[in-house]
Amino acid sequence: MEIKKSGMISIVGRPNVGKSTLTNALVGEKIAIVSNKPQTTRNRICAVVNRNDCQYVFLDTPGLHRARTKLGDYMVNVVKQSVADVDAILLLVEPIPHIGGPEAELIGRIKQLGVPSVLVINKIDTVEKEQLLAVMQAYGQAHDFNAILPISAKNGEGVDELLDLLAEFLPEGPQLFPEDMITDQPERQVCAEIIREKLLLCLDKEIPHGTAVEVTRFSERDNEIIDLDATIYCEKASHKGIIIGKGGAMLKKVSTLARTDIEAFMGTKVFLQTWVKVKENWRDNINLIHNFGYKDE
Incomplete structure (x- = not known):
């Protein structure tokens, strides 16, 4: 069409x-x-x-x-x-x-x-x-x-x-994006956002709002499996402990849920590794905000 x-x-x-x-x-x-x-x-x-x-x-x-x-x-x-x-x-x-x-x-x-x-x-x-x-x-x-x-x-x-x-409100004219494109977000950004969604789902109160996710490695093997390394940043050391959970249980839960959605989005098997780091008050640091992918076009 x-x-x-x-x-x-x-x-x-x-x-x-x-x-x-x-x-x-x-x-x-x-x-x-x-x-x-x-x-x-x-x-x-x-x-x-x-x-x-x-x-x-x-x-x-x-x-x-x-x-x-x-x-x-x-x-x-x-x-x-x-x-x-x-x-x-x-x-x-x-x-x-x-x-x-x-x-x-x-x-x-x-x-x-x-x-x-x-x-x-x-x-x-x-x-x-x-x-x-x-x-x-x-x-x-x-x-x-x-x-x-x-x-x-x-x-x-x-x-x-x-x-x-x-x-009715669309002007006449050619398409703005290629036919097979459903979003302008880079794949690694979508993957980082999916991990953040699972933090919002699994964690209480203010903690997930103070998190950001950075994908540090996104590479595809010959057999199409994707290796994905992601760092979760939070604002306090006490939050880091909660995100990791007892014996790493919470981080494992977040990662498992995220991997399922990422595999559905990418249409292939994903090997996901996650780490947690503290960056105090990153939400008030304009450089870190830009670093985590929140920047004006």
């Missing part, structure tokens, strides 16, 4: 509304990490979907939140940059009939830019249909959205309808 229309669409919203879950549902593959903890996504992730004669380039962004570290500043900046120069903005919200601070700020930005916008109400599997009307009404009064669509990113309900709807 020849691509006749292509364009960029930003997915924005507060932390934890399901932006990464929606990105994965749109692509049909896991390229954005997901957890039930806020601020899981740190970078802008580019997801490419080819459907019928359209190529959609989705930008999955970190949740808009109040920054408390230099890493937080970087994440907020990524959101603000991601709504400029796009063909449409998709504001993802929860089914709550009240507009919070982050939503109000994003609606203000949408108005300022005058970009076509679609309100997508996620997690409709968690509420009664009647409640959705109040949500639609509250947002409809705040901004004249081009369309409002209720979906469930988790179970895929409404995802096809969303793509049909967004096709």
Whole structure:
């Protein structure tokens, strides 16, 4: 199928509304990490979907939140940059009939830019249909959205309808990315993010937010097995002990879960080795933030 229309669409919203879950549902593959903890996504992730004669380039962004570290500043900046120069903005919200601070700020930005916008109400599997009307009404009064669509990113309900709807906003023109490409993230970056997702899944409270993962070796053997060495950085020596766990049990659990997902993503067997190092206050060190792959394009 020849691509006749292509364009960029930003997915924005507060932390934890399901932006990464929606990105994965749109692509049909896991390229954005997901957890039930806020601020899981740190970078802008580019997801490419080819459907019928359209190529959609989705930008999955970190949740808009109040920054408390230099890493937080970087994440907020990524959101603000991601709504400029796009063909449409998709504001993802929860089914709550009240507009919070982050939503109000994003609606203000949408108005300022005058970009076509679609309100997508996620997690409709968690509420009664009647409640959705109040949500639609509250947002409809705040901004004249081009369309409002209720979906469930988790179970895929409404995802096809969303793509049909967004096709209207794509300008005519050739494809922006090669046909077999589903993300602009380097493979080693996706692998590092998968390891970080498992840290978010397995560890409590603040500890996983203070972690970063650096892939130090990524090499393919003749038989296609991939050797992957990764260093997990944390901010305190006490955190290092928790990440490693008794007799190395926690690190082994994280690594095993990560390896399963990395093998599915790479489509081949992976030999993964992980280490843990302490880098105090790295989230406030701009050089280390850049080192760990969080940098402006």
